[in-house]
Amino acid sequence: MTIQLPSDIPSTIPSGSKIYKDDCMYSFDTAENNDLGLDIDLKTYRAYSRTPSHNYTKENFLRTGNYLYLNIKKTLKPQEQRDRLLYDHNGRSSPKIQKLEVKDVSDEDYYNTTISVYDIKEDKLHPRESLSPEFNRLIDEILTANSSNRQDEIKQWEQEILPCEHSIDVQQFEIGDQLDLTKCGECELGENLWICLHCGVLGCGRQQYGSALKGNGHALAHFELSQHPVAIKLGSLSAEADSCDVYCYQCNDEVKVPNLADKLVKFGIDLNKVTKTEKSLVELNIDQNLNYDFRLEGKDGTKLVPVYGSGLTGFQNLGNSCYINSVLQALFTLPSYQNFFKSLKFPDNVNPADDLQSQLIKIYDGLLSGRYSKPGSLKGDDYQLGIKPSAFKTLIGDKHVEFSTQKQQDAFEFLLYFFDKVDSEFGLKLNQDLKFLLANKLICMNCSHGTLTEELVDNISVPVEDTVESVKEDGTKIYKPVTLEDCFRSYTEDEAIEGYECDHCHSKSVAVKACGFQTYPKHLVVNVKRIQLENWVPVKVEVPIKIPYELNLEDFPAPEFGEGETEIVIEQNKSSTFTPDQEAMSTLLGMGFPESRCVKGLYHTGNKNAEDAMNWIFGHMDDADIDAPFVEPETSKSSEPSEDSIVMLTSMGFTHQLARKALILNNGDANAAAEWLFTNPDDDGVIEETNKPAVNIEDEKNELLSRLKQGPRGSPRYKLQSAICHKGGSVHSGHYVVFIRKEVLGKEEWVLFNDEKVVICDEESLNDIKDKAYIYVFEQV
Known part of the structure; x- marks a missing residue:
């Protein structure tokens, strides 16, 4: 009997529909790694999976009543067929013949694919030959359409290369x-x-x-x-x-x-x-990025041992996503991250592809369940397929000028950006174990009056002394080795500030700035400033740093007022309510600028972008108060835009409602609002209200700040948990990997996560941490 297409299922895909056919909406089950394949809802085009442990397809049926699904199942062809495919595809007897026209074999060619329709009410698969021609035409349309992930990849690769x-x-x-x-x-x-x-x-x-x-x-x-x-x-x-x-x-x-x-x-x-x-x-x-091996052989040339199981799952590289992969591996090793997402549930009535909470729960399950960490992949049995975080990458980078592209990015900039995102989404609970108080002291040498302020931070960037000992014939610089303690010593040592204008004695003299730890976090994130500016161009220095398996910060306590020094109390009503743009702030901090300079640069350039703020900082480097705490001038801080600004925008032809929304979204900046209006001319002007309870970050920060001031300082002793390394001459190219201390079969091992390649390290491999470590994550002892 021929099965007809039901009348309530469109016979063709509606314009603008997204087709989710790469993996399950709630897990990393795919047509390749799941024995029952992938089920695509023929009404919503969202994908679900059925496994012995969880039936997401059934849950969707019970929620929506949608019972028909396009089922795609793929099985890997034998190795001999895959080898022949490569040669047959090229049409040559050897792939090494010079001047071949560039061609590639698609991953799809390596699989045998079975297509059918799954009726969940009958729990039955219907082969294509039993379907009506109209039904089969719809299936062909779904199969040939670009998936949502593919559409996003194409969009991200459309980088605008222009004439100069x-x-x-x-x-x-x-x-x-x-x-x-x-x-x-x-x-x-x-x-x-x-x-x-x-x-x-x-x-x-x-x-x-x-x-x-x-x-x-x-x-x-x-x-x-x-x-x-x-x-x-x-x-x-x-x-x-x-x-x-x-x-x-x-x-x-x-x-x-x-x-x-x-x-x-x-x-x-x-x-x-x-x-x-x-x-x-x-x-x-x-x-x-896809094929980088990063010393997968030990000193004697033997392969490093691949490992599998819970907490040993790799990420596939999406072409440039190694910076994301390394950061997520390091964070989801932390107990605080595991416990937080273990207790969360998928929200109802949202598209999981567009919801950060859903994507992070999905990543937690993908990394910690162990279901996707098994030997066998297109790259050989020594590697695993790993999981592919396409939807997460698209969502987390949405509207970000850098992270929405397919270009290589800076891992530390992404880490800061990610912290800001999850703080806004979940409040400070998720990153609470990373936060600590950094104390800053500024003393006028003329009158011995000054300030002592505490800053709530979740990471620290330390300088590295780049003393060149010699230069090779090819121009490679050989740097003098240092320790991480040396970097902290440089960061916390007293710094003289010339031409400081004192608020107490009102004279221009010399001030001394010092800083140190007021409290110590359970996990400490340290960035080493290997990216430095030379002639205003970012360059990378590979200074050897002794691997800090253990770290003691007791020599870097918070500064205190000494004999004869007097504290100037800053009036509470002078505290700043200015909120810097988090993306621009992350970029500036990643370039090595102190936080106070970043805030001032953004404030004085309209809080628009990192480039304008950076230029302001360079133009005010000699200001005596450049490193003094930022105090916002006394102005009106109403969140409601001025009527004059609204009138200016409505004179351009925009409605009052749309003009108001543009100004609110751009912090009252009329120029930025006008630019937003011209790029969003079809917006309805409605300011959407989120269903999630609003997170008042400022209130949470103040509460945590107060609690940290009153509570114990914690231990200053740490042991290294993970190290994110960058291989390559520039931050805009090269490759990121992460070394993580893990328990494997009851024994503590150092494990290298190089995208989907996960192996146990030997001593020789660990040496790469010395001159390539860029971000350290420490665990408090």
């Missing part, structure tokens, strides 16, 4: 002899070749970190000698001009060249007849 002032009008010069386009003009390299669009000189590119593609940097050397800024990668050339790699050495960025085909004719290159032979810079960056 140097590529808009490329000045070209006459060339002499016929160009040799087969090798570098300075060496014998025949790959990674870049042609100068100005004069046709061919030079090899720089070595791409994490790639086998060689390079000696002769194209860059040509720019330094000739000042011809624009070059194009020969191996990236294809008829699709927009996909070609063009680089401006002057701007130090990828750019577009208008009418590129016309520019290449001068060098005898017909863009319509060339074939792409090398991966683009974007593709190399993806490969670098």
